Amino acid sequence: MKLRIFLLLSTLSFVLFLAITLISSRLPSPMPEKAVAGKIVWQRNNCISCHTLFGHGGYKADDLTHITAKEKSSYLINYLVQPPVMRPNKYTHHPALDEADAKNLVQYLEFVHTIPTLGWPPLLDNGSENL
Numbered sequence: 001m002k003l004r005i006f007l008l009l010s011t012l013s014f015v016l017f018l019a020i021t022l023i024s025s026r027l028p029s030p031m032p033e034k035a036v037a038g039k040i041v042w043q044r045n046n047c048i049s050c051h052t053l054f055g056h057g058g059y060k061a062d063d064l065t066h067i068t069a070k071e072k073s074s075y076l077i078n079y080l081v082q083p084p085v086m087r088p089n090k091y092t093h094h095p096a097l098d099e100a101d102a103k104n105l106v107q108y109l110e111f112v113h114t115i116p117t118l119g120w121p122p123l124l125d126n127g128s129e130n131l
């Protein structure tokens, strides 16, 4: 009797597991397609080596979690396509992207901005971001 119940419950759990796996694999991604492409650009160009998202990454440059709230997307795309010469004695040029990659990347940053971060990055006493 115990064995039968055990087998029944195991089979039920397995079927439930399979069903949930199949259903969830078919759910639409919450991330727009262009943002997914932008995430790949972000990873391929190793932007995280200097910038942080949600506080993770390199501390050489600004946190970009909410950059799209501060800057217009046209500014960001221009910045990435034609990056300015950087501060002396640091790096010669900011990494550049082609226009399609830059547009996708900005879509990714816009998506990142919509993720609730409970106030990250924290603000300094004077109200500016602590970067």
Ligand code: HEC
Binding pocket: 041, 042, 045, 046, 047, 048, 049, 050, 051, 060, 061, 062, 064, 067, 071, 076, 079, 080, 086, 087, 091, 094, 095, 097, 105
């Ligand atoms: C070698 C380090 C480094 C890498 C790699 C890097 N950045 Fe930057 N980035 C910087 C620095 C430093 C600044 C600030 C430049 C300044 O203040 O003059 C900056 C500035 C920016 C800005 C402008 C922020 C603003 O407030 O105007 C954006 C947007 C940006 N980076 C995006 C990216 C993206 C996207 C990538 C990947 C393709 C990337 N960065 C890779 C160092 C880097």
